[in-house]
Amino acid sequence: MVKDSEYRARVAQELWETEKHYVNYLDLFVKSFLYPLREDANRSEKPMLSVENIKNVFSSIEIIVGTNKILLQDINAALENWSINQKLGHIMKYMTKYLRVYTDYITNYDFALRKFSDLRKNNKKLDATVQEIETASCFNGLSFSSLLIMPVQRIPRYNMLLQDILKHTWEFHPDYQDLYDVTQEIGATADYLNSKKAESESIFKVQELEDSITGLKIDNFAVHTRRYVDDFACVLVLFKGEKSGKFYILNDMVIIVATKNNKEKFIACYVLDECDIYLENQQIVFDNGENKTAIINNTGHGVDGWFHQIELAKQDHIERLASLQREKVEEQFVPVPVNTSTTGTPKAKIMKKLALSSLKPKKLKRDRAKSPRKSNILENIDLTDDEKEKRRVLLESIKNYNRY
Secondary structure: HHHHHHHHHHHHHHHHHHHHHHHHHHHHHHHHHHHHHHHHHHOOOOOOOOOOHHHHHHHHHHHHHHHHHHHHHHHHHHHHHHOOOOOOOHHHHHHHOOOHHHHHHHHHHHHHHHHHHHHHHHHHHHHHHHHHHHOOOHHOOHHHHHHHHHHHHHHHHHHHHHHHHOOOOOOOOOOHHHHHHHHHHHHHHHHHHHHHHHHHHHHHHHHHHHHEOOOOOOOOOOOOOOOOOEEEEHHHHHHHHOEEEEEEEEEEEEEEEEEEEEEEEEEEEHHHHOOOOEEEOOEEEEEEEOOEEEEEEOOOOOOOOHHHHHHHHHHHHHHHHHHHHHHHHHHHHOOOOOOOOOOOHHHHHHHHHHHHHOOOOOOOOOOOOOOOOOHHHHHOOOOHHHHHHHHHHHHHHHHHOOOO
C-alpha cells in the first residue's frame, strides 16, 4: 500500500506538470495567434484571415483554454494538500462534463489544419506573420501546427495517466470509485473521438477527390454520407487497349480513373448496389448495363484481395440502405406521442423532421463551416452549485476572449 501511495503521488505530479505545460502553451497560442488575427479581421479592410476562417481554424479552442485553466487550479489545490487519502477522481469527473467541447475541436481538426495550410500558401503576409510568431522564444521551437494539435493529443494522455493511477489505487480507497467511473468515461470518449477523427479524415478525402479528379461527372459528389475507404493503382482494360489507372473504393461506389503525369482523369463510376461486380480471367469486371470496365493488378499479385474489399463495401452499403429504409417505414407507421408543451411544436413533427433530414444528401460546405455554439455547449450540463460557479467564471473568461 505504501508503494502504491507513493506511485499515486508521482503520477498525480505528472498529471499536474503536463497540465500546466498544456495550458501554458494553449494560452500562448490563443494570445499570440488568435487575438492578433481576430483584431486584424475586425479592423483591416483586407484582413489576413476573415472572421469565418478564424472560426474554422481555431474552432472551440477558447473554451478549451478556459475549461483547462479551471482544471489546472483544482489539480494544483489537490497536490498542495496531498495525503494518502487525497482524491483526484472527482476533479476529473467535473472535466468529463466538458468533453463535448473536445469533440467539436477534434472533429474539426483535420479540416482546420488543411484549411490553414491552404490559406498560408495563398497569402504571403499571413505566412510571414505566422513564421515570425513561431520564432518567439516562448514557443521553444513549436510550430503553429504543433500547437493546433495539442487538444487532439490531450484526451489520450488523460486516459493513460488516469488508468495508471487507478491501477495503484486500492478498492477501499475513497478515490477508487470516482477514478473507476472517470477512466471508463474518458476511455469511451477517447475511442469515440478516434472514430470521429477517422470519419472526418474520410469525409475530407472525398472532398479532395472532387477537386483533384478531372472530368468527375457526379452531381453532389461530396455529400455528408459518403466516405472514402481505400484506393489502389491498377491497369485499366479498355476497348482501345490498356491504360495506367487507379480505383477508389467509397462506401457507396467505386470511382475508376486513368492516371498520367500525376494527374487523374475520370473514366467511370459504379454505384455498388446498381452494378454487377465479378471476377473473370484475373480481372475485376464492373458492369452497370450501360458501361463495362475491367481492371487488373499491375504488380502481378492477382486481384482477389481487391475484390474481397469491394465486396465488403458493397455488402455494408446494401445493409445500410436496408436499415435506412426500415427507419423510414417505422417513422411512417409507428405513432409518436405528441408533446403539447408551451413551445407549440409537437414532438412527432420534430422527430419526423430530424429522421427525414438525415436521409437527404447534403452538400458539404467546406469554406463556411459553422463554429460550435459555445453558450449551448456549456449551458446544457447538470452541475452542482460549486461547479455552476466555476462555469460562471468560465463563461466570463469566454466573454473576455470575444472582446478581442
